[in-house]
Amino acid sequence: MFKSRNWKLIVVALTIIILLAVPGYSWMKKTNKEHAERQRSQLSPLIMVPGSSATVNRFNELVDLLNENTPYKHSLA
Amino acid sequence: MISIYGVMGGCGAILALAVAILIWGQRKESETVAKMNLWPLLFSSSRGFLVGLPVILNPIYALELVLVPVVNMLIAALAIFLHIVPTPVYTVLTGTPGPLVPFFATNGNWPTLIFTIFLFCLDVVMMIPAVKLDNRTKILLKDYEMEDDRHV
Numbered sequence: 001m002f003k004s005r006n007w008k009l010i011v012v013a014l015t016i017i018i019l020l021a022v023p024g025y026s027w028m029k030k031t032n033k034e035h036a037e038r039q040r041s042q043l044s045p046l047i048m049v050p051g052s053s054a055t056v057n058r059f060n061e062l063v064d065l066l067n068e069n070t071p072y073k074h075s076l077a
Numbered sequence: 078m079i080s081i082y083g084v085m086g087g088c089g090a091i092l093a094l095a096v097a098i099l100i101w102g103q104r105k106e107s108e109t110v111a112k113m114n115l116w117p118l119l120f121s122s123s124r125g126f127l128v129g130l131p132v133i134l135n136p137i138y139a140l141e142l143v144l145v146p147v148v149n150m151l152i153a154a155l156a157i158f159l160h161i162v163p164t165p166v167y168t169v170l171t172g173t174p175g176p177l178v179p180f181f182a183t184n185g186n187w188p189t190l191i192f193t194i195f196l197f198c199l200d201v202v203m204m205i206p207a208v209k210l211d212n213r214t215k216i217l218l219k220d221y222e223m224e225d226d227r228h229v
Contacts, residue, residue: 006099006100006108006112007100009099009112009115010096010099010100013115013116013119017119017174017176017177020174021174021177024173024177024181025181025185028167028181028184028185029184029185032167032184035167035168
């Protein structure tokens with residue numbers, strides 16, 4: 001096993017892989033961050049509630065309840 | 078799972094087979110083929126090796142080629158289930174070196190890299206019986222041919 005002539009080749013391959021992995025690592029981090037940025041929207045989600053007999057004040061209680069525990073405040077449009 | 082842990086170098090665990098041949102192989106031809114194809118295999122191009130050795134339709138390597146990726150995937154699934162490594166979700170470029178794929182697919186998670194290197198070493202160890210069998214087959218075949226010549 002240790003007499004094999006090919007150890008030098010394997011070690012060289014390993015070194016080159018590690019050297020190439022260093023720029024690859026930073027590139028991978030950057031790309032993944034870009035993808036995450038692209039997914040993040042500027043607007044907070046808009047919830048539409050369909051209904052026929054809803055008045056203007058119909059969902060005020062629901063919004064108040066939602067706003068109690070959430071970091072981002074909701075409002076009625 | 079297949080594209081992340083099952084495939085290390087082109088298809089199956091071919092890279093592990095090439096490394097095993099380079100270390101334990103005694104046949105001149107297969108060693109030369111492995112030496113020439115090490116670089117394509119590192120960047121996930123397996124055609125040269127598959128046809129050159131040959132690996133395709135070779136009963137000596139058939140069992141290992143099926144078994145090793147399955148074992149890889151089972152161990153990886155167990156590790157993910159036990160929360161040792163996170164699930165790989167990020168996209169990886171085609172041609173990323175096999176052992177680095179899970180590391181890049183989990184956004185640079187270091188336990189994953191260590192786990193994958195361990196997995197790769199396991200693959201190489203699992204490939205040893207096939208390589209030894211290949212060596213022995215070559216010797217037996219040589220003897221058989223010499224005997225055949227004597228009869229003629």
